[in-house]
Amino acid sequence: MLAAERRPDPAPEDAGLLRFLTCGSVDDGKSTLIGRLLLDTRSILADALSAIERTSRRRGLERIDLSLLTDGLQAEREQGITIDVAYRYFSTGRRKYIIADAPGHEQYTRNMVTAASTADLAIILVDARKGLLTQTRRHATVAHLVGIPEVVVAINKMDLVGFSREVFDRLCAEYRDFAGRLGAGRTRFVPMSALDGDMVVERGERLPWYDGPTLLELLEEAPASGAAPAERLRFPVQWVCRPHTAEHHDYRGYMGRVESGRVRPGDEVVVLPSGSRTRVARVELHGQAIPEAVSGQSVTLLLADDVDVGRGDLIALAEDAPAPVRELAATVCWLGEAPLAPGRRYVIRHATREVPAVLGAIDHRLDVNTLDRHPAERLSMNDIGRITLRLARPLCPDRYADNRATGAFVVVDEATNDTVGAGMID
Amino acid sequence: MSASTAARALSHLDWLEAEAIHVLREVAGQCQSPALLFSGGKDSVCLLRLAEKAFRPGRFPFPLLHIDTGHNYPEVIAFRDRRAAELGERLLVRSVEASIAAGRVVLAHEGESRNKHQSVTLLDAVAELELDACIGGARRDEEKARAKERVFSFRDEFGQWDPKRQRPELWSLYNARIRRGEHIRAFPISNWTELDVWQYIARERLELPSIYFAHQREVVRRGAALVPVTPLTPPRPGDRVERRSVRFRTVGDITCTAPVESTARTVEEIVAETAATTVTERGATRLDDQTSDASMEQRKKEGYF
Numbered sequence: 001m002l003a004a005e006r007r008p009d010p011a012p013e014d015a016g017l018l019r020f021l022t023c024g025s026v027d028d029g030k031s032t033l034i035g036r037l038l039l040d041t042r043s044i045l046a047d048a049l050s051a052i053e054r055t056s057r058r059r060g061l062e063r064i065d066l067s068l069l070t071d072g073l074q075a076e077r078e079q080g081i082t083i084d085v086a087y088r089y090f091s092t093g094r095r096k097y098i099i100a101d102a103p104g105h106e107q108y109t110r111n112m113v114t115a116a117s118t119a120d121l122a123i124i125l126v127d128a129r130k131g132l133l134t135q136t137r138r139h140a141t142v143a144h145l146v147g148i149p150e151v152v153v154a155i156n157k158m159d160l161v162g163f164s165r166e167v168f169d170r171l172c173a174e175y176r177d178f179a180g181r182l183g184a185g186r187t188r189f190v191p192m193s194a195l196d197g198d199m200v201v202e203r204g205e206r207l208p209w210y211d212g213p214t215l216l217e218l219l220e221e222a223p224a225s226g227a228a229p230a231e232r233l234r235f236p237v238q239w240v241c242r243p244h245t246a247e248h249h250d251y252r253g254y255m256g257r258v259e260s261g262r263v264r265p266g267d268e269v270v271v272l273p274s275g276s277r278t279r280v281a282r283v284e285l286h287g288q289a290i291p292e293a294v295s296g297q298s299v300t301l302l303l304a305d306d307v308d309v310g311r312g313d314l315i316a317l318a319e320d321a322p323a324p325v326r327e328l329a330a331t332v333c334w335l336g337e338a339p340l341a342p343g344r345r346y347v348i349r350h351a352t353r354e355v356p357a358v359l360g361a362i363d364h365r366l367d368v369n370t371l372d373r374h375p376a377e378r379l380s381m382n383d384i385g386r387i388t389l390r391l392a393r394p395l396c397p398d399r400y401a402d403n404r405a406t407g408a409f410v411v412v413d414e415a416t417n418d419t420v421g422a423g424m425i426d
Numbered sequence: 427m428s429a430s431t432a433a434r435a436l437s438h439l440d441w442l443e444a445e446a447i448h449v450l451r452e453v454a455g456q457c458q459s460p461a462l463l464f465s466g467g468k469d470s471v472c473l474l475r476l477a478e479k480a481f482r483p484g485r486f487p488f489p490l491l492h493i494d495t496g497h498n499y500p501e502v503i504a505f506r507d508r509r510a511a512e513l514g515e516r517l518l519v520r521s522v523e524a525s526i527a528a529g530r531v532v533l534a535h536e537g538e539s540r541n542k543h544q545s546v547t548l549l550d551a552v553a554e555l556e557l558d559a560c561i562g563g564a565r566r567d568e569e570k571a572r573a574k575e576r577v578f579s580f581r582d583e584f585g586q587w588d589p590k591r592q593r594p595e596l597w598s599l600y601n602a603r604i605r606r607g608e609h610i611r612a613f614p615i616s617n618w619t620e621l622d623v624w625q626y627i628a629r630e631r632l633e634l635p636s637i638y639f640a641h642q643r644e645v646v647r648r649g650a651a652l653v654p655v656t657p658l659t660p661p662r663p664g665d666r667v668e669r670r671s672v673r674f675r676t677v678g679d680i681t682c683t684a685p686v687e688s689t690a691r692t693v694e695e696i697v698a699e700t701a702a703t704t705v706t707e708r709g710a711t712r713l714d715d716q717t718s719d720a721s722m723e724q725r726k727k728e729g730y731f
Contacts, residue, residue, distance in 0.1 A: 253483075298451070
């Protein structure tokens with residue numbers, strides 16, 4: 001083994017990594033689109049391709065069913081549906097992609113939220129013949145709630161509407177109107193035929209009136225994971241390193257990932273929730289001092305003073321630290337089979353900290369189809385609502401709108417240990 | 427890193443590395459008694475480097491554990507022992523051979539692949555060592571069932587994976603809470619592909635067992651696969667033994683791991699070959715995953731890694 005050497009700088013063409021999810025109604029062509037992306041970026045290897053060719057032939061199909069690439073589990077093949085999030089990978093040489101393949105069925109909204117939580121971009125598929133459906137609106141709403149920065153609306157199956165520009169323009173206008181009511185941010189539109197491949201990776205020749213980017217071009221240009229992080233330093237402590245060796249007798253390193261912002265030696269920091277103040281003495285990556293760590297990097301911080309720091313604490317710059325709270329107001333997507341109800345004991349996991357919590361109140365349940373708010377006694381699986389939680393010990397959160405890492409939490413049921421809720425702090 | 431590069435996103439390998447380190451530290455932070463499964467193979471070699479980056483200058487907060495089928499290439503075992511010694515970390519070995527001797531594993535026939543029997547030995551080791559987490563180098567790109575598995579994968583007291591009852595995994599908030607007897611399988615390089623692994627090995631200049639690189643070896647052609655001629659896999663009557671330049675893309679139980687034809691003698695050449703390959707890693711090299719579309723899923727439900 002050679003000693004750790006200075007790493008070469010990333011290749012200039014490395015545009016980092018992009019995580020995206022595909023969503024839309026059942027039969028809008030999600031699986032086919034993913035298959036098409038993989039096929040046309042040459043990410044499907046010959047043996048995998050010949051396997052789905054065989055299966056397609058056996059089922060009497062005239063051409064390869066690209067959706068066979070994505071439905072992997074026995075129950076999925078038996079029932080012809082997707083029951084869980086799957087992750088797929090492809091690379092264009094310039095950028096690596098992680099696709100979260102989220103199921104379209106309504107009863108699996110929680111899986112859509114799961115996939116959306118880590119996505120930098122959402123592709124919302126619309127069937128050009130059917131237009132915006134309930135499930136399209138639902139997924140657009142969830143994508144917006146979960147704070148996905150970029151949304152691409154793919155008007156699919158253009159081959160079935162004669163590649164009509166009027167249909168495309170009308171559906172774009174309809175979506176823009178809905179997105180406006182949601183308060184959603186930047187949305188891009190692309191007409192396509194995932195089945196034949198027009199405007200996915202190749203432009204094709206049948207949409208001459210469309211001179212915008214192909215879907216892949218939109219993906220290649222989108223800001224990479226962690227490229228536009230929140231400015232404020234948030235460093236949740238995962239692990240305290242105390243080697244107790246002769247060489248590192250007094251070494252005390254606080255290990256974690258920079259969730260947002262940046263940190264440099266000399267920075268005035270505060271350790272939360274205790275409030276102790278000190279300075280960063282050194283930032284290390286694999287034992288080597290580095291001048292700065294940025295959002296997304298897993299590093300080690302050494303502090304100037306011997307303050308008390310443990311797993312679950314949060315290090316922030318002294319001038320813009322979040323305040324400790326004993327109550328959380330949040331939008332929650334309920335994931336558990338048993339409903340969210342008063343009286344049950346829960347544990348909140350926020351960054352690296354866990355605190356016991358009880359339900360304060362359910363302010364309302366959101367109808368994600370109409371965006372109407374209804375009073376509710378409980379939240380059932382797949383419900384989204386606004387709640388308040390009372391915490392047994394303080395947390396130092398941010399608003400989710402300001403910081404997806406420190407504005408989020410999960411709810412764990414103390415009795416079953418299951419993850420039963422996904423929370424976004426107001 | 428200068429201020430001007432800070433606004434730029436991390437390169438894809440930097441991002442994958444940072445995520446894997448985060449996962450390793452979450453295992454250490456949440457679990458009382460984890461172990462890192464180290465076989466000497468390329469994925470677990472990456473895990474060791476990631477563990478160094480996660481925990482040095484401290485010691486690893488877990489031992490290394492190898493579930494030894496007894497059907498390993500000697501180069502790989504020698505490499506395994508040397509790496510553990512160089513790192514100064516504790517290596518535990520539990521063997522399928524011992525499970526057979528104890529009657530815990532019953533082979534259908536002497537030459538049977540021991541790959542699937544690793545599950546028994548692994549679960550026995552989990553019980554014996556009272557492990558609450560096993561860290562492994564499995565990747566989601568390897569196989570369809572793996573593509574569905576969580577980074578922190580809950581296993582019940584029988585080690586079983588139930589794809590319908592997985593814990594939702596949101597943001598990077600992993601949940602390792604378990605009851606006694608249950609455990610977590612944690613996969614820090616879930617999001618890596620075979621190419622990412624080779625690019626990382628190249629970037630970090632990681633050493634590997636020699637059989638990953640092109641070498642001359644006696645093989646027999648069976649269908650699409652090249653079967654190595656070894657004492658465990660002797661030629662059958664009528665087989666034509668050829669000497670060819672081959673390398674292993676994946677290294678495991680001799681009886682079910684096949685090499686591919688290659689002249690790639692350096693990591694850089696392997697990276698180029700991997701980027702251009704037309705055959706999946708398992709398609710080319712595994713003789714046991716093809717029995718049915720769902721063989722991996724079935725084995726995982728039974729506690730397989």
